[in-house]
Amino acid sequence: MVYMNPFLDHVCFNCVARYAYAVGGKMGRTHREKLEISARLMEGFSRALLESVDDYVELCRAIFHHTFRVIGEDVDPYAEIKERSMEAAKELMPLAEEYVAAGDQLERAVKVAVVANALDFGTGVYRVSLDEFRSRFREKLEEPFAVNHVQQLRDDLQNSTSVLYVLDNAGECVLDRLLIGLISRRRHVVVAARGGSVLNDATLEEAMRAELDQYGVLITTGLRLPCISLEADAVFLSHLREADIVILKGQGNFQSYYLIDKLRDKPTYYLFVPKCQPTSRVVGAPVHSLVVLKRK
Structure with missing residues (x-):
């Protein structure tokens, strides 16, 4: 299968994993919370990568909508x-x-x-x-x-x-x-x-x-x-x-x-x-x- 999204690559898993790690670290108060937040983020991110391989913007939308569902709409980790x-x-x-x-x-x-x-x-x-x-x-x-x-x-x-x-x-x-x-x-x-x-x-x-x-x-x-x-x-x-x-x-x-x-x-x-x-x-x-x- 040939993907149309020129920006999607295997290295993208490294990027989204580091993002999940960073957000979990910023939002979790305990080791368990950090682990759970990062794991929930990666679960959604992996699904988004598989479902949005042809469209960068749709991939972004799926990743960040999932992020806000996990951490809350009013939260700014950065x-x-x-x-x-x-x-x-x-x-x-x-x-x-x-x-x-x-x-x-x-x-x-x-x-x-x-x-x-x-x-x-x-x-x-x-x-x-x-x-x-x-x-x-x-x-x-x-x-x-x-x-x-x-x-x-x-x-x-x-x-x-x-x-x-x-x-x-x-x-x-x-x-x-x-x-x-x-x-x-x-x-x-x-x-x-x-x-x-x-x-x-x-x-x-x-x-x-x-x-x-x-x-x-x-x-x-x-x-x-x-x-x-x-x-x-x-x-x-x-x-x-x-x-x-x-x-x-x-x-x-x-x-x-x-x-x-x-x-x-x-x-x-x-x-x-x-x-x-x-x-x-x-x-x-x-x-x-x-x-x-x-x-x-």
Whole structure:
């Protein structure tokens, strides 16, 4: 049988198992509770992997709906790490501002935004500590792009009046402020956060705390999913269809490209760091590399 989902691979079991382990560890008060939560999560995740092999977004929906059934709808296991990652990003902001001011501002603001995507604690096969991110931030800014469509973005921005910017991680969105602020000087910008807490992704609350409302209109996808779905909020989907340019941050948003392609015939850009081998293969860039990819 040939599967249509290019992102599904045997390594995905490692990723979902680590996610089940992490959530069980965060939510369980005793060893037994941790074991039971992780086991219940893995039971549902295994079923979802077998039933949704052809559709990445449906797989995401099944995994996270099952997660919330197990741990509760109002629980945010990543609240603490989101807080800490936002503080780490704020500490790095003076360095990021200095870096952007010292050269080609658009290219450097894009570089900061892509490097910031490494501040991710929600991917099972990818690990980074806050201390490691702080220590390697300057070094990572000097790394060349593995996929570099910055010039195409520059050209497209010259002919645009509206931009939709879709956020990814909470800490990352603090550093996104430099690129969003630069783009917003001459264009109407709409910034979209997740519709509810999922992994360490930015919600409307984190977007407000990052002061992104100073540069654009804040909306949400309307869904508690770390990807883009055609069942998203109607206002969000309207902006996704109609914006002159759409910029999407992160691997989860990139993994939704096949649905986004159905909605758009205008420039769409993906800014992210590939976190796993399946995504690396699809984009044609090494794991942990810096990607600015244009589709359409």
